[in-house]
């Protein structure tokens with residue numbers, strides 16, 4: 001093996017993880033993936049990466065996975081808010097307890113820096129937009145509560161155990177390899193799939209609810225920059241575009257990208273859905289040296305050409 005670093009990527013067969021692995025390998029670096037293939041797919045594994053199949057909460061597997069790595073990107077999780085609600089204890093085990101196991105293994109392996117996926121879900125009911133990192137965290141779901149728990153344990157890891165970490169609060173990530181067949185997938189892949197089939201797009205409620213959509217390429221750039229910035233402070237930064245897009249606007253932009261019109265069907269609004277979500281990217285851009293986000297229409301073209 002060359003002198004290039006070896007990275008551990010948990011969840012590397014998933015949507016975001018597979019893009020990260022591909023980028024690391026394209027940069028000539030080495031990648032080891034730990035994934036149980038529960039939602040991830042073997043075909044997503046970036047060529048050149050090695051795969052350990054198993055549970056991220058398994059301490060002996062983690063000890064082996066951490067051997068010789070320069071850093072760990074921790075992305076493995078039950079990433080569906082709905083599933084975490086239904087399977088509360090199992091989601092807590094994977095989303096929080098396994099994270100503590102990752103931190104523990106990273107300490108034991110010689111304080112391997114850990115960059116991990118948090119989520120905008122930590123802000124929950126906070127409607128004071130745009131949300132900066134100092135905004136109050138008020139999770140509304142088991143998923144959001146566990147992600148916030150990860151941030152608290154990461155802080156403990158730095159203060160008590162001297163372990164460098166950095167958390168990233170992803171907003172609505174989109175891009176190729178987001179499974180449109182999954183009911184929990186991002187709205188963009190589901191809309192794109194329907195458009196390509198010539199079927200009407202179903203929107204819950206009036207469609208004026210808004211989201212901050214961030215392309216997976218920007219997320220990968222943030223993850224790589226975060227590894228260089230991990231420290232003992234237990235910091236967590238937003239990864240967002242800073243632009244609000246309504247679901248209706250999204251449907252229209254996607255239809256324009258396909259060069260066609262689309263029929264929109266409105267369904268009853270979903271109970272408990274956050275009406276607006278918008279992040280402030282200022283602090284993360286400064287701390288991580290990130291560039292301005294890609295335009296939505298530009299990112300959407302990538303999704304359509306993948307599908």
Ligand code: NAD
Pocket residue numbers: 010011012013014015016017034035036037038039040041054055056057074075076077078079094098117118119120169170171172173174186
């Ligand atoms: P994903 O479901 O595509 O990827 C998660 C990966 O983790 C999958 O490959 C899955 O097989 C693996 N995994 C799940 N449980 C595991 C376990 N017990 N042991 C080992 N591997 C396991 O989801 P994603 O969208 O790529 O999300 C990656 C991370 O980003 C997650 O932590 C998620 O919570 C977070 N996140 C995603 C978004 C988004 O918009 N996609 C937004 C906020 C946060």
